[in-house]
Amino acid sequence: MNIILVLLIILLILMSVIGGTRGIQSFFTLILNFIILFLMMILIAFKIDPIKVTFIGSMIISFCTLFFINGYHKKTVASLISVIIVILLVMLITYHMSTSAKIQGFSSQQADMVSFYSVYVQINFAKIVICEILVGLLGAIIDVSISISSSMNEIYKNDSLITQHELFNSGMNIGKDVLGTMTNTLFFAYISGFMTLIIYLSISKYSLSDIFNMKIFCSEVFQSICCGIGIILIIPITAFVTSKLLLLNTKSNNI
């Protein structure tokens, strides 16, 4: 039997046993997200602008993930706003650098694989790099953002007289805790995907300076670090947006 299918069934069983109804909901949201991602790729293959597809696609994915898994609430709205802000910011920071570094497409080490196919496909692969970066960090920023905003919501529920400033500070503190564990998760995920390449490079005849300029190496490093930048940026932005949003009504009452 196909291993992926077996693993999928095991995951469904575990999620429903341990997570109950919410676990099943989470499982189907995962499947839905995968389908949306695949649709995005098909749209890009039909020559629709990759940046627009990525931006709208990531908004839809964030929307589904946040509202299906966590329900409609002020905290999820705050997370959605923060995720969209961070996606825009990361796009701004990395666009120029990734196009100048020309890390798109495939490098000469992958020539064997590409040689079977036509490389003239009328799609600008420099834009696909932005798509890869944003999709890669999307899951992580949604995760960090919802952890911060739900903890802030709990704090607010317990102490409704809290000022925006204090709420922002506690949001930042929670964020710093999340930062440490999240960097680990992503670091090991990326390293595990990176390992084959590093073993290949360590056995091959390339010098260190060759490796640091190699397209395939640079694009991997670049993408994983952009992901790191995303999870750092989401912390203050979520803390700020959530503290504003949670106190929105109380403030107008006071005035």
Added chain:
Amino acid sequence: MINSFVKDILNVRWLKSHTYHKKKLAIWLGIIMLSLCNLFFISNNQGLYHKPIGKVIEIQEQKSYKDTMDRQKEPIKIQKIKAVIMNGTDKGKTVALNNQTSFSQVNDLDLKISDEVFLSIQYNVKHEIVSAMITDLKRDQYIGYIINIFVLFILIVGEMKGFRSLVSVSVNVLIFLVLIALFKKGNHLMLYSVIASLLFIVLSILIVSGKNKKSFSAIVATLVGTFVSMLIAGIVIKVNHWSGIHFEEMEEFLTLPPETIFFIELIIGTLGAIMDIAISISSAIEELYNRNPNVERKAIIKSSREIGQDIMGTMANTLIFAYLSGSISSIILLLRNGLEFSNIFSLNLSLELTRALVGSIGIVLSIPITMYISILILKNRKVGEA
């Protein structure tokens, strides 16, 4: 809005802690100086290279079209380039270069003014330059810039905790490099990886959350969680003989057995996610015990299940996107080349999907595992102290 945001940050950073003000300022100045030096160095390191480097100073472009196999027209640019050599004995000389680039840029370079490229130069007997060719783009400065931005951001936002994360990442990179160096010998791959994984788990948790009971329970939970999920993955793989998993993507690069390497990659990818869950849940349980040392076991199980349900969906999501994002380029290339979905699916996604699924299984499993281990370890402490 942005203005008040900046003010908020400034308030938090500076005004709240007058006593630390000077010390902090000095540290920040030092960090900024260091990063400026670093930036200066990486944009002016051409002298360190033995290979000649040219900086593009002039480009003349000629546009045309190329007919592709599927009767489409691909825009092509032929670039006639003048470049100044930046290093070596020919420093300062200008060379003429040819370059061809397509609209898709799948494996060519669309050069712009002031890009730096590596050259291969042909000389005649009198050691004069006959011709020069572009071999690759110089990319190290961009890697330097992005790492610099990352380090600055993580220190500004995370402060001391950000610094700890940086230390843990650096230590782990070191362990990883040693592991790869050991792989070169070609035997005992599994043994080395298991030892490296133990080090990864123990050191990362100790660095990120300090030396205390909470970390101890997180470490035990991660070890058990990783072991159980790898056992499940191993059994599934053994029973089904790797069916549906294609190693072509890896075989291109490897002389070592891809099955073993892939399994090691699964272990490393999974343990990071499990660590995250283990730390979150054991901190939460410690918090519950701190608030009320006599809290009932049932109540703890109920709260930690709720926390688990909260995080497992988004964590699994994180893994799926982090793993699948790397395949987007090749999937789009294959889609444009008219391959069928089923082929693309099995050729490009089977490895990444397996990673994401095994990781997600690890996440879900480690929720009850961490819960019981934390209750066992953290409760004993309370009894002992009382």
